[in-house]
Amino acid sequence: MTSPRTAIVIGAGFGGLALAIRLQSAGIMTTVVESRDEPGGRAYVWRKEGYVFDAGPTVITDPACLRELWALTASDMSADVDLIPVSPFYRLLWGDGTSFDYSNDDESLNAEIAKLDPADVEGYARFLDYSRGVYEDGYVKLGAVPFLTATSMVKAAPALIRHKAWHSVYATVSRFVRNEKLRQALSFHTLLVGGNPMRTSSIYALIHALEKSGGVWFARGGTNRLVSGMAALFKRLGGTIILDDGVVRILHEGKQVTGVITRSGQRLAADMIASNADIVHSYGLLMPSPVAARRQKRLRAKRFSPSLFVVHFGLRGHYPDIAHHSILFSDRYGPLLRDIYDHRRLAPDPSLYLHHPSATDPSMAPEGHSTFYALAPVPHLGKADIDWATEGPRYRNLILDQVQEMLIPDLRDRLDTVFHYSPVDFRDDLGAHLGSAFSLEPILTQSAWFRAHNRDDHFGNLFFVGAGTHPGAGIPGVVGSAKATAGLMIG
Known part of the structure; x- marks a missing residue:
């Protein structure tokens, strides 16, 4: 009888846990190795004097991509996590006393827009159509597709051209609405994934449609409850999580990675390794390796959020x-x-x-x-x-x-x-390179194929997941990257 395949996932952030759940659900015996004393990565939690302080991220969108993880094994997410809708999505405030409730109620939202400029109600409707178009092409069709070759980028080019992806989100919004405060209200979202609205590709205007279609949610008990729910699901499936013992080295022979060494000196072997750690830090774990050194040097030269x-x-x-x-x-x-x-x-x-x-x-x-x-x-x-x-x-x-x-x-x-x-x-x-909160800056020349690949081009059984890979930061982004990477690992 053939032994089941094995995998190690470095890091128990959202991307690492989502990937581990997918691998374990597919029968790949998976171990998650986390350096901190609790899972979560950037979604860590502090409990002090009766307060619960989530480190972040705290804006939960596209709950369907999360429910899909439980559905892999016919489970129900509600058994582990209670998601509560948030309304308004955001209240936007300016120093002159102007406030704007940004909600999913069309009538209320149009009334808020009309308070700023009645002429922009029609312009907003056209922007929403644009946002839905890039959401369909950029998120639904391509959000969980690994870009491993230049050919894959060429195939995506028609959609990028159709949506004028070389324009910034702010410039695109400005084509549709004229009120400056409304332009800010419809473009600030890129900041939540590390992008400058003035130069982040207009493809990221999809975030507006993503929120409109799926809502904005909060996990009862905090984002940490979503993390612990994912960890509980993974362990029920038979997966193993090692806490407070981070990976200090990835072992390799030729063009294959073979295992890891942890801070405590544990040596763990596996058929495949995936890193949810910072992408620059991850390549540092491969040292000494001339290939990894070149990869790391190229990454350091990129723009970081x-x-x-x-x-x-x-x-x-x-x-x-x-x-x-x-x-x-x-x-x-x-x-x-x-x-x-x-x-x-x-x-x-x-x-x-x-x-x-x-x-x-x-x-x-x-x-x-x-x-x-x-x-x-x-x-x-x-x-x-x-x-x-x-x-x-x-x-x-x-x-x-x-x-x-x-x-x-x-x-x-x-x-x-x-x-x-x-x-x-x-x-x-x-271990965030330069202390960046979102890894690589999400500009067009650092997106899709130009971003870190979900599978390394040299080590054939080394994979990456998380904010540094396609499609990028934010909960839907890293959960989408986990889906893309899992497809490569499961085969």
Whole structure:
């Protein structure tokens, strides 16, 4: 009788767990090796003083791609995870007092648009048609397809040309609507996957249609509950998760990888290895290898997404008027984006994403309290020489002051607990190259075939999954990359 095939997945982030579930469901005996003490990767969790602080990601879209993982073995996701719809999707706020509720209710959304500019209601309808077109071509048809050859990119070219993919999301939105605030409202989404709206390919306008078709959701108990639900499913299928013992080396002979060595000295062998770790870090695990060194050098020369500075805080009291997801826009949009992506400076007026999970699920905070985090995109460690040990506390106070000024006047009086997470933490905790929060920047020349491939071109049984591979960052992106990679591994 032939022994079952075996696989090792490095990293228990969303991509790694989704891939492991697919492999184990197909009868491939799979072991996930994770360096941290809990699964999740970028979706880590801290529990402090009765508060639950999700590290992120906290915007859950396309729940169908998640339910599909349970359906592989005729299971029901609801047995492990309770998803709650979030409405409005986001509340957008500007310094002049303008607010915009971005929801899935067409009548309400059109009314919000009309408040900004009645003439843009018709333009928005045309933008939505465009977004649905790129969603169908870019996500439904190609989101889980591995781009391993230049020919595969050529085949996708007609769709890219049809949708004028060389235009940016912001430029594309501007073709349809004229109000500047509405242009910001319809283009900011790329920031949630590491992209600059001013230069990210218009293909990423699909995010709007993705949200419209599938909604925006929250996992009861936090994103960590979705992670633990995926881990529970994987273990029920017979998979193994090793925690707190990261891989320090990938072993190889000729054009084959053969196993891994962990921090504790364990040697694990497998027929196939897939890495959900940072893509630059992953190639470092193959050293010494001239091939891996060349791959890593080429990757280092690419453009990487910015990092994030995240302030987690708990407040005494409830805030029913603050939405689950809010975007607090700076008075500068384009200039601020240039500060983040191109200049070596830390902006004094960041735009913020404010997460308020206890608005939907009171269990995220102690009774009578509320949980928040405020997230600001900041330059990665290769862009700005910032001493975060010194700058972190100052920037944390600046962000809290901004939230206080725009939303919570008595924030300082109600502040119960606070801590922050900086680009240095992304580098040190997650092995993220330059502290980038989203891996490679999602520009057209770093997408699909131009992104890291789901299977290595030299080591035939080495695979990659996650934000650095096609199709990119975000929960649907990394779960899609897992589907693409699993198809290659299962054969």
